[in-house]
Amino acid sequence: MAQAPAAAPLALNEEAGLSMSDTMTLAAADTKIRLRGLSKTFYTKSGAFTALEPMNLDIPTGCFFMIVGPSGCGKTTLLRILAGLEKQTDGTLEIAAPPKDCPSNSMVFQGDSLFPWMTVFENAAYGLRMRNRPAGEIKDTVGHYLQRTGLSRFHNSYPHQLSGGMRQRVSIARAFANDPDILLMDEPFSALDEQNKILLQEELLRIWEETRKTVMFITHSVDEAVTLGDRIMIMTAHPGRSKLIVDVPFERPRKVLELRARPEYGELVYSIWGHLRDEVQRARAQDEGQAK
Amino acid sequence: MSQQISTSAGKSRRPVSSFRFSQDAIERMLNFASPVILLLIWEICARLGWIDVRFFPAPSKIFDQLMILAKSGQLWIHFAASMQRLFWGFLFGGIPALILGVSMGLSRTLRMLVEPVISATYPVPKSAILPLVLLIFGLGESSKIFMVGIGIFYPIVINSMAGVLEINKIHFDVSRNFGASRWQVFRTVALPGAMPLILTGVRLGIGLGLVLISLAEIVGAKSGLGFMMWNAWEILSVETMYVGLLVIAILGIAFSQAITELERYIVPWKHGR
Numbered sequence: 001m002a003q004a005p006a007a008a009p010l011a012l013n014e015e016a017g018l019s020m021s022d023t024m025t026l027a028a029a030d031t032k033i034r035l036r037g038l039s040k041t042f043y044t045k046s047g048a049f050t051a052l053e054p055m056n057l058d059i060p061t062g063c064f065f066m067i068v069g070p071s072g073c074g075k076t077t078l079l080r081i082l083a084g085l086e087k088q089t090d091g092t093l094e095i096a097a098p099p100k101d102c103p104s105n106s107m108v109f110q111g112d113s114l115f116p117w118m119t120v121f122e123n124a125a126y127g128l129r130m131r132n133r134p135a136g137e138i139k140d141t142v143g144h145y146l147q148r149t150g151l152s153r154f155h156n157s158y159p160h161q162l163s164g165g166m167r168q169r170v171s172i173a174r175a176f177a178n179d180p181d182i183l184l185m186d187e188p189f190s191a192l193d194e195q196n197k198i199l200l201q202e203e204l205l206r207i208w209e210e211t212r213k214t215v216m217f218i219t220h221s222v223d224e225a226v227t228l229g230d231r232i233m234i235m236t237a238h239p240g241r242s243k244l245i246v247d248v249p250f251e252r253p254r255k256v257l258e259l260r261a262r263p264e265y266g267e268l269v270y271s272i273w274g275h276l277r278d279e280v281q282r283a284r285a286q287d288e289g290q291a292k
Numbered sequence: 293m294s295q296q297i298s299t300s301a302g303k304s305r306r307p308v309s310s311f312r313f314s315q316d317a318i319e320r321m322l323n324f325a326s327p328v329i330l331l332l333i334w335e336i337c338a339r340l341g342w343i344d345v346r347f348f349p350a351p352s353k354i355f356d357q358l359m360i361l362a363k364s365g366q367l368w369i370h371f372a373a374s375m376q377r378l379f380w381g382f383l384f385g386g387i388p389a390l391i392l393g394v395s396m397g398l399s400r401t402l403r404m405l406v407e408p409v410i411s412a413t414y415p416v417p418k419s420a421i422l423p424l425v426l427l428i429f430g431l432g433e434s435s436k437i438f439m440v441g442i443g444i445f446y447p448i449v450i451n452s453m454a455g456v457l458e459i460n461k462i463h464f465d466v467s468r469n470f471g472a473s474r475w476q477v478f479r480t481v482a483l484p485g486a487m488p489l490i491l492t493g494v495r496l497g498i499g500l501g502l503v504l505i506s507l508a509e510i511v512g513a514k515s516g517l518g519f520m521m522w523n524a525w526e527i528l529s530v531e532t533m534y535v536g537l538l539v540i541a542i543l544g545i546a547f548s549q550a551i552t553e554l555e556r557y558i559v560p561w562k563h564g565r
Contacts, residue, residue: 115484
């Protein structure tokens with residue numbers, strides 16, 4: 001990691017809002033993200049709070065990488081560090097330089113993150129507009145993703161006129177339309193009902209098949225992790241660290257419901273649950289301890 | 293009209309909707325009727341001599357005077373003078389207030405630096421600084437413009453800042469993640485997000501501006517609606533005083549209505565919720 005060229009990372013570092021010494025550009029093409037001893041501690045009035053214990057991780061290019069863990073385990077903190085919204089306390093984060101004219105990453109946020117004062121089209125076009133892309137390109141690209149997410153008819157609507165599922169689709173279209181090198185998704189479907197969730201998972205897989213970008217996807221649903229991911233990292237209860245990484249053997253392209261009908265699917269979900277159960281119980285014990 | 297009612301009734305299949313339509317009309321009529329009834333009572337009382345017409349001339353007399361002043365062109369001269377001062381005061385007070393307020397909402401450092409000054413000077417009655425303003429700016433236009441400006445400055449600066457602080461933090465995270473520059477954050481997140489409260493500030497500011505312009509024109513001016521009323525006192529033309537009051541009242545209503553229209557146009561996402 002130390003042999004990374006000194007000049008190349010500049011653009012990336014500015015993009016991610018991180019200082020040069022902590023983020024470097026990966027030379028190897030097959031690894032997209034590499035963490036070495038990355039940790040995060042928050043310092044508050046009530047004392048230090050370790051959100052992430054030192055973590056090592058390599059994510060290959062084009063991998064659909066899932067992170068599952070009990071709530072409060074630092075999943076979101078990890079994603080926010082990757083997005084450049086938070087800075088690690090220690091350790092290094094290396095991200096492969098994105099192709100020219102391509103932003104390093106775009107995030108699909110948890111909850112309602114659309115700008116209420118922009119129409120569906122303006123929301124989806126946000127990333128491209130911030131990069132001052134030509135109007136024609138914006139119209140074509142955004143039009144494509146709005147069509148893929150079934151929102152073409154609503155391009156002039158405001159978010160408050162849409163249902164929760166539709167708003168989340170705009171948020172996904174916004175991230176895809178920006179054409180980032182890496183997609184970061186923070187529990188994008190957690191607020192949706194089961195039927196909408198399955199439909200959106202299928203939609204996401206279909207759009208992802210077009211480009212096969214590297215994805216980091218946080219979820220608390222083991223089903224979702226196995227359905228979507230190539231590789232699943234199970235995190236421990238607070239303080240968060242990687243407990244186990246599991247490969248998902250299912251071929252692509254996948255059909256959500258057909259996949260779920262297979263016995264191997266159930267077995268994999270069951271075994272991951274076995275690892276996760278202890279952590280969820282520990283997290284719950286911590287919560288109860290705090291409540292007292 | 294009848295078609296409109298039948299479609300809306302047909303959609304919801306409730307006869308209630310047509311009933312509510314007429315209820316709306318009744319409410320609108322009541323709104324209009326109350327000032328008319330008040331004026332009628334006033335007129336009757338004045339004619340029957342139940343009130344002293346030296347202080348409360350009949351509305352018809354005030355209206356006559358309004359027509360006289362309008363025809364002679366005097367009213368328009370004063371009206372135009374006041375409007376001009378309002379316009380420049382609004383520009384010189386409002387735009388810096390908007391930029392400063394939004395910037396204060398965005399920057400913690402700037403907020404820490406400027407907020408104490410604003411909190412300390414805000415409670416000072418603006419009318420109380422008129423002598424000082426006249427001393428500094430003289431009797432010319434600039435003192436009047438300054439008074440309007442200062443009246444408009446405070447509500448807008450305070451509301452702009454509050455408006456930005458009320459924006460959900462996630463929207464700033466989104467703009468950062470999508471690589472927005474400082475100026476882009478200002479333009480695409482802070483300004484539109486704060487706009488509903490900014491417009492409330494504008495509404496309050498215009499009201500205060502009208503108060504201060506009347507006052508400033510009474511003390512040190514040779515034109516304007518405030519001067520017209522003060523001059524009327526000196527020549528004992530009570531009707532002209534009432535004309536001035538009436539015009540200022542109408543101005544207040546007109547501005548308020550204009551801002552409501554503006555809101556519908558600038559913040560369409562706040563309506564129809």
